[in-house]
Structure formats: structure tokens, C-alpha cells
Amino acid sequence: MSTGLHDNEIISRVLQGEQNAYAELVNRYQPYVFTLVLRFIKNREEAEEVAQDIFIKAYRSLADFRRESKFSTWLYTIVNTTCITFLRKKRLDTYSLDNEKVFEMADNVDSGFSANQVEQKSKLTMVTKAISMLNPDDAEVITLFYKAEQSLEEIGQILGLEPNTVKVRLHRARQRLKEKMELHFAQEVRDLN
Amino acid sequence: MDTQQNTESRLWDYIDGLSSPQEQSAIEAMLSSNLEWKSKYHELLEAHQLLKSTELEEPSMRFTKNVMEEIAKYHIAPAAKSYINKKIIWSIGGFFITLILAFTIYGIAQVDWSAPTDTSNLPIDINKIDFSKIFNNTFVNVFMMLNVVLGLMLLDRYLANQRKQIHKKA
Structure with a gap:
């Protein structure tokens, strides 16, 4: 149930002791946070635990949010640092482009569909799958720009980069996404066209 | 190849709304006169719209409840x-x-x-x-x-x- 209140109004209420008001922020941002976490951590259960942890961290540090940026930008900074720390701790494979596993996984995904299912797959599903095959850095920048509606400056703030570097990274991420689409879904795209 | 990448890069900036007004006019002129540019533009625009339309992932139904139960144990740390x-x-x-x-x-x-x-x-x-x-x-x-x-x-x-x-x- 959305209250329609601005993020900062909800934050003021939470800081005044109205803890339940925080649920509105959780409801509002949970799909964004969860999607971003999934770009780093492919396991849904682990990703959900990390996403919960992010909201708890954000709650505990809420007094430190200085309202100089959007709440979402501040929250995604916590997402970025928490995911990087999690991956470092677990020393997980980060599904980089050079990682053989990406291609193994992609091949498995591809070969798992029958002819009929392939025909029914929309371009949207393919794009979503291709994004999940990208390395976390590329997938994150695409998600922040297109889904979380963050500007280049805001993404720069989240990732600790200059806006121009973010722009270059976004261009490269889109290029790699296109390569992934061509590599794994070329036939399907042709069938749909 | 470089020219093609440069074209793509300029078109992406145009689609993302990052081009300067002069650059926008130059690109619009190219789009109305050059078929190759026009075709590339439509290809990138479709990719842009697809990326914007991808769906967000949803966590489990209990997600908010779990977070709220957890934060009940904590206090907000002083700034x-x-x-x-x-x-x-x-x-x-x-x-x-x-x-x-x-x-x-x-x-x-x-x-x-x-x-x-x-x-x-x-x-x-x-x-x-x-x-x-x-x-x-x-x-x-x-x-x-x-x-x-x-x-x-x-x-x-x-x-x-x-x-x-x-x-x-x-």
C-alpha cells in the first residue's frame, strides 16, 4: 500500500521514531535493490538475504543520510558496497566475460529450450537473460541507468567514478550486451523478426 | 570500424539525451539524409526501448515483513x-x-x-x-x-x- 509520500518525508517520520514508516521505503525500493543484487549474486536465496541486509544497514545509518542526493542514489551506494564485500568474502566467481563459466551457463540456458518455447520467447526475455550473462559491473551500470533511472552523475556517485567514465562504461556494457545477444540468441531474434 | 563505433556512440548520446543542441541538430540532419544512419538509429532505439522495458526481479512475498521484523531489534545509529x-x-x-x-x-x-x-x-x-x-x-x-x-x-x-x-x- 503506497502512501504517495516523498522519500524524505518518510525518512523524517522514521527518524522521529515511527519505525513502521520504513516499510513504505522497503516496498518502494525492494525490486530495484533485489534486481541490482541479482546482477552480482546469481543465487536468488543468497541475493534475498543480501538485499534484506542492505535495507537493515540503510535503516541503521538513516541518520547519516544527508539528503544531498536522492535516497535511491544513497541506497544504491550501499547496494554496491555490500555486494562487493559479499563477493570478496565468499570469493565467488563473478561471472566475468573472460570466465569460461559464463559461456557454459549461457550454453546451458540456450540448449534448455525446445523449438516451440524458443519461438514463444520474447525479445524482452532474451534481453533479460543476456543481461544476467554480463559481468556484474556491466549489468549493474545498465540496470542503474535504465531501470533505477539514475543519471550518469548519480551512477558516478554510486560507483565512485567520474560521469565521463560511467558514460564510457555504459557504452561498453551495451556493446557487450549486443555481443551476448548475437552470440546466444541470434537465431531467436531472426525468428521473431 | 572506428567510424561505425563513432556513429553508434553519437547516436547513443542522442538517444540518451546527452548530446549538445548543436550535436542534436547535426544528428537530425544526418538522420533525414543518410539511410545508413537512419537504420542504425532505429536499431539502437529499439535496443533502448527494450532495455527500458525489461522487468525488475521481485523478492519473496515475505521480504518486507522479514526486514521489518529484523529492524525491530535495532535502533538507528546516531549520525x-x-x-x-x-x-x-x-x-x-x-x-x-x-x-x-x-x-x-x-x-x-x-x-x-x-x-x-x-x-x-x-x-x-x-x-x-x-x-x-x-x-x-x-x-x-x-x-x-x-x-x-x-x-x-x-x-x-x-x-x-x-x-x-x-x-x-x-
Whole structure:
């Protein structure tokens, strides 16, 4: 149930002791946070635990949010640092482009569909799958720009980069996404066209 | 290849709304006159719309409930600026800067500027530097005193915070 209140109004209420008001922020941002976490951590259960942890961290540090940026930008900074720390701790494979596993996984995904299912797959599903095959850095920048509606400056703030570097990274991420689409879904795209 | 990448890069900037007004006009002119550009533009625009339309992932239905149950155990931590006293940080910083400056000035004062410029024979005679002037009893005492004062200030702040918390609980 959305209250329609601005993020900062909800934050003021939470800081005044109205803890339940925080649920509105959780409801509002949970799909964004969860999607971003999934770009780093492919396991849904682990990703959900990390996403919960992010909201708890954000709650505990809420007094430190200085309202100089959007709440979402501040929250995604916590997402970025928490995911990087999690991956470092677990020393997980980060599904980089050079990682053989990406291609193994992609091949498995591809070969798992029958002819009929392939025909029914929309371009949207393919794009979503291709994004999940990208390395976390590329997938994150695409998600922040297109889904979380963050500007280049805001993404720069989240990732600790200059806006121009973010722009270059976004261009490269889109290029790699296109390569992934061509590599794994070329036939399907042709069938749909 | 470079030209193709450059075209793509310019078109992406145009689609993302990052081009300058002059660049926008130049691209619009190209789009109306060049079929290759027009075709590329439509290809990128479709990719842009697809990326915008991808769906977000949803966590389990209990997600918000789990978070709210968890945060019920916690309190919001006080803002960092409320317990970090900038004056203390500045005094510690000032102390070390003064120390570095004093060493630098003393070192420069020991240089024999009238010595000939012979690279094999440096104008500083390490043996001549009198470290006892710096590391004497007075210096050590002053250093220790400053540290004790800073330590007491920190202890005072810690005790004051403890007192505040006890009052709040009461």
C-alpha cells in the first residue's frame, strides 16, 4: 500500500521514531535493490538475504543520510558496497566475460529450450537473460541507468567514478550486451523478426 | 570500424539525451539524409526501448515483513557527525603538521648553502645534525603531555556519552 509520500518525508517520520514508516521505503525500493543484487549474486536465496541486509544497514545509518542526493542514489551506494564485500568474502566467481563459466551457463540456458518455447520467447526475455550473462559491473551500470533511472552523475556517485567514465562504461556494457545477444540468441531474434 | 563505433556512440548520446543542441541538430540532419544512419538509429532505439522495458526481479512475498521484523531489534545509529568532534581531529592533524614542519625547518637550517655544488659531496652532513636538541627530555615531556591531554579529552567525551545514554534509558 503506497502512501504517495516523498522519500524524505518518510525518512523524517522514521527518524522521529515511527519505525513502521520504513516499510513504505522497503516496498518502494525492494525490486530495484533485489534486481541490482541479482546482477552480482546469481543465487536468488543468497541475493534475498543480501538485499534484506542492505535495507537493515540503510535503516541503521538513516541518520547519516544527508539528503544531498536522492535516497535511491544513497541506497544504491550501499547496494554496491555490500555486494562487493559479499563477493570478496565468499570469493565467488563473478561471472566475468573472460570466465569460461559464463559461456557454459549461457550454453546451458540456450540448449534448455525446445523449438516451440524458443519461438514463444520474447525479445524482452532474451534481453533479460543476456543481461544476467554480463559481468556484474556491466549489468549493474545498465540496470542503474535504465531501470533505477539514475543519471550518469548519480551512477558516478554510486560507483565512485567520474560521469565521463560511467558514460564510457555504459557504452561498453551495451556493446557487450549486443555481443551476448548475437552470440546466444541470434537465431531467436531472426525468428521473431 | 572506428567510424561505425563513432556513429553508434553519437547516436547513443542522442538517444540518451546527452548530446549538445548543436550535436542534436547535426544528428537530425544526418538522420533525414543518410539511410545508413537512419537504420542504425532505429536499431539502437529499439535496443533502448527494450532495455527500458525489461522487468525488475521481485523478492519473496515475505521480504518486507522479514526486514521489518529484523529492524525491530535495532535502533538507528546516531549520525556520525554528532559523535565525531571535528575540533579533536583538527588538533591531532595540527599537531602532526607542526611536528613535520619543525623537522623540515630544522633540517633545512642545517644545510650549508655555501658549500660547492658537488653531487658526490652532499651539503648536509648527517653527523653534524644534533638530534639531542629534538629528542631531549623537554621534547618527550611535551609530546607525552599532549597525548595525555588528547586522551583525557576522548575519555571525557566517552563518559559524557555514557551519561547521556543512562539518562535517556531512565
